[in-house]
Amino acid sequence: MRMWICLHLRFLPLEAIRPSWSEPGPYVLMEQDRVLTASREAAVAGVRPAMRRSGVAAVVPDAIMIDRDLHKEDIAFNAIAMALLRFTPEVTYADDFCVLMDVTASLSLFRGPRAICRQIKKCVRMLGFTATMATAPTAMGAWLLSRVPFSKKYGQVRRVVQTGTMERLLDRLPVLLLPSAHEHFEWLQGIGCDTIGQLRKLPRAGLQRRTNKLLLEAMDKAFGMAPELFEWIKTPLTFSARMETHDRIEHAEALLFGSERLLLQLVGWLVSLQKAVSCFVFFLEHERGRAAIAPSVLEISLAEPAWHEDHLIRLLKERLGRLELVAPVIALRLEVLQLVDMLPPTDSLFPEPGGSQEDHNRLLELLVARLGKENVLKLTPLADHRPERANCWVPVSTKCAKQESDSIDLERPFWVLENPIQLLMRDDRPFYNSPLKLIKGPERIESGWFDNAMAARDYYVAQGSDATCYWVYLERTSDPRWFLHGLFA
Secondary structure (H helix, E strand, O other), X not given: OOOEEEEEOOOHHHHOOOOOOOOOOOEEEEEOOXXXXXXXXXXXXXXXXXXXXXXXXXXXXXXXEEEOXXXXXXXXXXXXXXXXXOOOOOEEEEOOOEEEEEOHHHOOOOOOHHHHHHHHHHXXXXXXXXXXXXXXXXXXXXXXXXXXXXXXXXXXXXXXXXXXXXXXXXXXXXXXXXXXXXXHHHHHHHOOOOEHHHHHHOOHHXXXXXXXXXXHHHHHXXXXXXXXXXOOOOOOOOOEEEEEEEEEEOOHHHHHHHHHHHHHHHHHHHHHHOEEEEEEEEEEEOOOHHHXXXXXXXXXXXXXXXXXXXXXXXXXXXXXXXXXXXXXXXXXXXEEEEEEEOOOOOOOOOOOOOOOHHHHHHHHHHHHHHHXXXXXXXXXXXXXXXXXXXXXXXXXXXXXXXXXXXXXXXXXXXXXXXXXXXXXXXXXXXXXXXXXXXXXXXXXXXXXXXXXXXXXXXXXXXXXXXXXXXXXXXXOOOOOOEEEEEEOO
C-alpha cells in the first residue's frame, strides 16, 4: 500500500515575505491591484480574495498591503523542499502551492504514518510556514483532501491510509476541486452534479464527449485507476542557503531562530546525498551600501562528521552564546566547507559500556563550543627522549601526526612527576619511605644537547619494602644524585 503526503501551503506567497513567526497583524498580499491572500487577522476583519486596494482600505484601514514577490516564493519553496528531503527523496511540487511526497519506503524508518506526519508538520512549522497536511494512497487523492476546507458537510478527516476510506471521502468532495471541472461548471451544475461521487456515476462515454480528457484523467488518478508520473526534485551537489532576518538583529542569541531554519535545509540536503558535514560556516551579513560592513564569519568544525539536526543546533547555540556582534545582522548565509560519506550504523550487537566513539566526539565538540578551543586540550606525544618533554598539551581539535612507537618495549610509569624529588641515601641505597631495591634497569637517556638542557640519566625500576614500585634515576654528573621521577599504578 502506497502512502502520499500533500502539504497545501496556501499562505506561502504571504509567508515568504512575512513568515508565520513574525509579528502578527492584518497583512494583505496584492497581485495586480487585487488581493491574492491575507493573514488570519485581515480575513477575520473582512478582507476577501480578489478585493481591490480601495476595498481593503475601506474594510481594514490599518491593513499592511504587500506586493507579491515571485523570487521570494521560489526561495521559500526550495527551502521547504530541501528540508523535506530528509524524509524521502521523492518530493515534487504540485499546483496551488502544494508539495507532494511519496513516503511509502520511509514509514518503517520513521515508525509509522502518525510519527512521520508529526515530524513533517513540525519541520514545516519551524521553517516559518503554515501547511494543511493530507495523506492518501494516491497523490491526487492527497492533493484533493489537502485543499478542502474543514466543514461538517465534507468532514474533517484528511489523513487516510486505506483505499476504501479514501474513496468514500473523495466522493463527498465538491467537483470543483478538480481544476479541469471549472470550465464545465455551468453544465455540471445544470445536471445536478455537485460532488465527485456524482461525477463518477455519470456514463463515462457521454462524460468524455461533453467535457475533456483532463477531467477523466484527474478523477482516475485520484482513485488509483491511472498511473501518476512526477519529476522529482533533484538535489544540488553544493549547498548554500540564505535568509533575511526581517529585522536588525543586535544580539547573537537572537540569530538562533533563523539559523535553525538553515540547518533544517542542511540536514535534508545531507540525508538526500548520504553525506555528513565536518565543517560549515555561517556568514552574518551586516549593512550594505555606503556604510557596508564585511560579513562576520562563524565557522563550526566537528570532531566527528554529523548529520543530526539536534547535535548541530546544540553546537550552534553554544557558539552563538559566546559571539559578540560587531554590527546588527540583516541576513544569514550558510555554506558547507567539508563533507564526508555518511557512516553506516554500527554492526555491533551490544553497545559499548562507556559510550561509543561518536558520543565521545560529540561531548568534545560541545565542550569546545562552550569553553573555546583554547580551553579544551588533549595530550599528544613529542619526539623527545626526555620524559618531562615527551608530550605536550594541544587544542583537542588539532590534528596530530601518528607517532611511530619504538621497537624496544620500555617499561614506563603511568604517573610522572612534574618536578623530580631528590632522594635520601642510606647505606649507599636510595631511600623513599623505605630503602629501595633496584629490580630492573638501567635505561640510559642522554639528550638535550640541542637546546642547552642536557640530561644524562640512568633510569631504574625500584621497589620499596611494601612492594610499591617507583621509577627512579641516577643523575650522571660529577656529583651523582638519585631522583624519584614516577610512580607505577
